[in-house]
Amino acid sequence: MVKESYYVDKSVCTKESFADLVTVTDQAVEKMIIDSLTQKYPTHKFIGEESVSEGKKCDWTDDPTWIIDPIDGTANFVHSISNNCVCIGLSVNRKIVVGVVYLPITDQMYTAVKGQGAFCNDKRISVSKVSDLKNAMVYTEAGNSRQPEAVLTKIENMKNIVFASHGIRCLGSAAVNMCMIAQGSGDAYIEYGIHIWDIAASGIIVEEAGGVLMDPSGSEVDFLSRGVLCASTPGVAAGISKIIKPVEFERD
Numbered sequence: 001m002v003k004e005s006y007y008v009d010k011s012v013c014t015k016e017s018f019a020d021l022v023t024v025t026d027q028a029v030e031k032m033i034i035d036s037l038t039q040k041y042p043t044h045k046f047i048g049e050e051s052v053s054e055g056k057k058c059d060w061t062d063d064p065t066w067i068i069d070p071i072d073g074t075a076n077f078v079h080s081i082s083n084n085c086v087c088i089g090l091s092v093n094r095k096i097v098v099g100v101v102y103l104p105i106t107d108q109m110y111t112a113v114k115g116q117g118a119f120c121n122d123k124r125i126s127v128s129k130v131s132d133l134k135n136a137m138v139y140t141e142a143g144n145s146r147q148p149e150a151v152l153t154k155i156e157n158m159k160n161i162v163f164a165s166h167g168i169r170c171l172g173s174a175a176v177n178m179c180m181i182a183q184g185s186g187d188a189y190i191e192y193g194i195h196i197w198d199i200a201a202s203g204i205i206v207e208e209a210g211g212v213l214m215d216p217s218g219s220e221v222d223f224l225s226r227g228v229l230c231a232s233t234p235g236v237a238a239g240i241s242k243i244i245k246p247v248e249f250e251r252d
């Protein structure tokens with residue numbers, strides 16, 4: 001569905017800001033995933049980006065829950081940039097146990113199951129060995145909020161990271177950025193403003209590839225807190241935590 005609609009004109013609507021985009025394809029893909037999983041697992045719960053934006057509560061319980069972003073990198077999809085992906089994570093007792101991130105345009109499938117390693121198109125992947133921020137390539141994003149204070153703090157954080165590292169990269173999708181860390185194409189990713197559906201599937205892929213996943217402050221990851229930091233090693237993560245300022249977003 002994503003591939004078919006990628007090459008045609010998209011009908012675009014906005015959500016929380018004029019840069020927070022949704023298309024009929026996001027909604028149709030989410031419905032298709034929920035409908036097919038419900039047939040197989042009728043008692044399981046769902047958290048889906050578009051269902052939440054249409055008013056469903058983001059209720060994360062201990063029950064088996066599928067956490068879905070039908071298109072992560074919707075702005076890329078709208079602008080015909082191939083870094084967009086379908087993200088599906090499964091949590092049990094609020095721990096992520098399975099993650100799948102699929103880039104339909106480039107046909108790359110990243111997968112992880114708790115305790116079984118991380119893969120891209122069935123080939124095992126692992127994080128880099130970089131342990132010092134000054135030798136690291138860091139992914140981050142401006143995000144899609146246009147609240148002046150949030151944007152300016154993010155730009156300040158980007159400036160601090162540039163001065164402390166090999167540079168920054170922005171691929172326009174939280175999950176694609178995290179898969180880059182998982183496969184060793186860069187060493188850290190930090191963002192405030194993301195949601196649980198942006199990071200659930202890719203989070204376990206980073207961990208199973210040997211990386212670390214945490215809150216940007218350095219404390220334990222909180223999937224509902226709207227902030228995430230992942231890195232190849234604790235050393236790189238600590239270097240970033242030290243130089244960034246928090247950006248406040250309402251919890252999921």
Ligand code: IPD
Nearest residue numbers: 072073074141143172173174194
């Ligand atoms: C967005 C992308 C983007 C990130 C935003 C996310 P969406 O997800 O991951 O890279 O900067 O914070 O909301 O809206 O395309 O699913």
